[in-house]
Amino acid sequence: MSVVEGLLKGAQGRRDGVGRPPMPEPREPTEKRARLRSAFEDASFRGMCLNIPSLLADIAKMAWAIDRRDVLVLVGCQVLSGVSAAVVLAAVGEAMALLVGGGPVSERVRQALPALAVLALAAGVGRVASGLAAWAVARVKPRVMSAADTALVEAMVSVEVAAFNRAGFAEEHERAETGVTRCDRMFSDAQAFIAALVRLVTAFGVVTALHPLMLPVLVLAVMPSGVGAVTEAKIEHRTNYLNSANRNLRGMMRSHVTASNLADEVRANSMRSYLLFWYRTLSRRNDERIVRAAGGQLRANLAAAAFGGMCLCGAWATLVWLTVSGQVSLAVSATAVVAVRTALGSLSNAVGYCAALFRSTLFLGDWKRFVDITTAELEMSRGGGRAPRCPETIRVEEVTYCYPGRTRPAIDGLSLTFRRGEVVAVVGENGSGKSTLTRLITGLNLADKGTVLWDGVDLAGVAPETVWSQTGLVPQFFARWPLPCRENITLGQPRTWDDEAVWEVLETVGLRQAVQELPEGLDTLLAREMWGGVTLSGGQWQRLACARAVYRQPAVLVLDEPTSEMDARGEHQIFQVLKGMSQDRITVIVTHQLENTKIADRIIVMERGQIIEEGSFDQLVKGGGLFEELYELGRDR
């Protein structure tokens, strides 16, 4: 199918080849949209002007922290270029007075020569200063952008895990990402705005000196375009808000559709056309909203242009009237033409860039709010204490935890103790709360009710890093980092600077030979999307994830279905290793393979967020409860 055919098909909706009715479109996230509201929705032109100084201060602070020298060059050059503009205007006035005065032309030109020389020099200095200012901007801007981007990434990797479950969090994040990309424009706009402002002040000085009436007339002439630009900016920002939920959904779908690890499924399950239909529908909805907004923007623009045009005519008419009525001389009037043009240009630039700055800062405001809120939430949710080192016990006391948007708690008034040196297996049917329990004992989530205590210290009161520096987690969906094999095991925290310990761990999980056979051994990049990269089989990846935990030697080791993709030999090997290293730590293993629970000292059986059975394998396998039932079902397959 050609691109054009694809576009047409997308526009018509999807009807499959056998004439079934059109596929229903994906639902709009309307309930969320009702709550979306821009913080600047009610911003006015006056509000914009009041906001600008603080926004400029924010930008200046970021730039100052990055490179003081470049900021000083930038500010210095802008002041210089403003002063040059003032000198140019003053020299024009002087030269005009001499050129249109009495006497022979050659004499008038000779007398005007010094003023003309000053004019040329000032214009040259002005150009050089502008060039240097642009150079300083080009140096500072990318670094300010990177700083904003890094701040956002830092916020995302630090934010409470619970935030990811909060309604609207993904959209807030998406808008903050847009804010980062707008940082680029914001910086240029700020620089251009200040440049225009400096020129404006000098031009205003000259214009006012010529006749005080000119100033208010000029200001009036450009105000309508300012109001129009602000209205346009508000419409654009609002549209961006309304589109953010859809855009976010589309972004997620895009990453799935284009991911190499899902390429097999997409093709072999004939999902291509449905996925494309989905993608096109979401794109179309966003485009429709943008197209509708363009109409509103055009109306605002035209109204501003019409009103502004009338005001501009008024400004020129005032100048003509002042000249004709003899209130200003012809020489002054000629200078006034240059000054008015300069002032008008600077004024409309200042207003235009001010509006552009406002527009960029609307988006940057999304970024700033996101970073500030996530940081504040993190500081509020936890205490600053230290978790005990190598805890002897983890006590879960009447803990309840409910995910946002769910009515039934995932953990429901559960009490339990884990002890050092003990292997505890957690089993139960899907959705019974096993993974949630592991998140609570490792401090990833904090209990809604009840407490999780490490040696009697409540995890809610300690800094999370002091907990996580002692935990090792192999989650159900573990990361396949696009990093070299070595770093996929050490996770960037090598115990030694040689590879001895890494090879030892690979030996224990049965991966040594497979890694030796990789093109560059431990240096091989485990990302087949990258040039020179390779990937591993599902079971090999799982062995690698277990190798991370073994290498880390944590005080609290939690493995959530660590062997679900492994062959029998691998599974046996891993459980032996876990048992062998269990003396110095608290080990918790979540598994559906009940045979594996034989190595556990204690088994916890969960149902609907509660513990319904507890004991050794031998006790439970004949206990007549859920464990026995699940075990028998497993053998019956």
Ligand SMILES: Nc1ncnc2c1ncn2[C@@H]1O[C@H](COP(=O)(O)OP(=O)(O)OP(=O)(O)O)[C@@H](O)[C@H]1O
């Ligand atoms: N991020 C989440 N947001 C909302 N609900 C969730 C979330 N994660 C889990 N749940 C719900 O919480 C309950 C417990 O889930 P949990 O993942 O802890 O179960 P589990 O016992 O580990 O299941 P499985 O054996 O399938 O891995 C389930 O009802 C699940 O739907």
